[in-house]
Amino acid sequence: MPALITPTDPGYDQARQAWNRSADQRPALIAEAESEADVAEAFRVARAAGLRVVPQGTGHGVAALPDLSDALLLRTARMDAVSVDPPTRLARVGAGAVWRDVIAAAAPHGLAAPHGFAAGVGVTGYLLGGGLGWLARSHGFGSSRVRAFDVVTDDGERQRVDAEQRPERFRAMRGGGPDGVVVTAIELELIALRELYAGTLLWPFTQAMDVFEAYRAWIATVPDTVTSSLRLLHLPDGRALVQITLAYQGADGDALVAPLRAVAPRLADTAAIVPACTLGTIAGDPEAPMPAASQSLLVREIPPAEAFVALAGPTVGMLELRHLGGALREQPGAIGGVDAAGLVFASASPGTAALDAVRPALVPWAHARETLPTFDERVGAALTAA
Numbered sequence: 001m002p003a004l005i006t007p008t009d010p011g012y013d014q015a016r017q018a019w020n021r022s023a024d025q026r027p028a029l030i031a032e033a034e035s036e037a038d039v040a041e042a043f044r045v046a047r048a049a050g051l052r053v054v055p056q057g058t059g060h061g062v063a064a065l066p067d068l069s070d071a072l073l074l075r076t077a078r079m080d081a082v083s084v085d086p087p088t089r090l091a092r093v094g095a096g097a098v099w100r101d102v103i104a105a106a107a108p109h110g111l112a113a114p115h116g117f118a119a120g121v122g123v124t125g126y127l128l129g130g131g132l133g134w135l136a137r138s139h140g141f142g143s144s145r146v147r148a149f150d151v152v153t154d155d156g157e158r159q160r161v162d163a164e165q166r167p168e169r170f171r172a173m174r175g176g177g178p179d180g181v182v183v184t185a186i187e188l189e190l191i192a193l194r195e196l197y198a199g200t201l202l203w204p205f206t207q208a209m210d211v212f213e214a215y216r217a218w219i220a221t222v223p224d225t226v227t228s229s230l231r232l233l234h235l236p237d238g239r240a241l242v243q244i245t246l247a248y249q250g251a252d253g254d255a256l257v258a259p260l261r262a263v264a265p266r267l268a269d270t271a272a273i274v275p276a277c278t279l280g281t282i283a284g285d286p287e288a289p290m291p292a293a294s295q296s297l298l299v300r301e302i303p304p305a306e307a308f309v310a311l312a313g314p315t316v317g318m319l320e321l322r323h324l325g326g327a328l329r330e331q332p333g334a335i336g337g338v339d340a341a342g343l344v345f346a347s348a349s350p351g352t353a354a355l356d357a358v359r360p361a362l363v364p365w366a367h368a369r370e371t372l373p374t375f376d377e378r379v380g381a382a383l384t385a386a
Helices: 038-050 099-109 122-129 168-174 205-219 251-260 275-282 305-309 377-383
Strands: 004-005 029-032 052-056 071-075 082-085 090-094 146-152 158-162 182-189 194-205 226-233 242-248 272-274 293-299 318-323 341-348
Touching: 004 071, 004 182, 038 071, 038 146, 038 182, 071 082, 082 099, 090 099, 090 275, 090 377, 099 122, 099 275, 146 168, 158 168, 182 318, 194 205, 194 275, 205 226, 205 242, 205 305, 242 251, 272 275
Parallel strands: 029 071, 052 071
Antiparallel strands: 004 029, 082 090, 090 182, 146 158, 146 182, 194 242, 194 272, 226 242, 226 318, 293 341, 318 341
């Protein structure tokens, strides 16, 4: 039986919160599941109470859900077990795990996970929405590594969903969301990788134009074994920075990065051969829950420096360009291939007017697909379903 929490219980306020604290979600009931049986029982409890079941994932970035006054909020954070079978490179990942859990289980075997930019991101929501990480240009979306889902349907039936059993649902769930079921575990193929060249380069914001131009030229030359991003940052402590973060599966990393290092004196430079298990921390993403709003847009071509840098005003905490291409052009599952040149992602405090200006300003370079599921706040909450 899952732990049930009502609005009058002492733990309600803590249990009802998402990682993103920008909205005040207040479900009629909360169920904290520890097993598949608990998930099935949560559906029974909800039916008896006349409530709909709304699952919500765990970890960094989980979006707040809309009105939950008629809903049972199903939490699976306690279902976080991870096991790895080294000979097959397969991991079984509980619905409540975050990527940090998978990284820790995989690393001793010389294996890496197809995780996002931050190790604290929830595995399930990330994979249901495709998943864009540090190995994306060489290995594609994280969802392409999924080999099976264990799910519970709304009538309490437990199912295995893979390419042989329920192939249509399997295709839909790899990048297309939960398809009306609750995921309880995922079977995931890991990547043989012990170390790589990775790290971050930092410049003062006064160098933004020059660094962006150099980055724009550089990404046109790099192999598919390089995944990178450029960020324009306005930090809470008042610092304004330009950050390039990269991951390269190759032996000549210093030569690869030399054109970037030649742009201007750097404030910091950590690019070096590092264990693959450190990839989830190289970008320095925040770990603590916080309120945030965001905008995102796929671009068919990289905008000029003037257009991009102009959008990074002091109230926009982060304006990021992620370089796409490579293996992302052809992908299985509902996410499909993406032929955009890059993804622009911006975040700021809720209600920031400058944030709302980002997408309209980039329309001249916009891709027809608009954005990716895990970067779209309109669908992001649904993709956190665990």
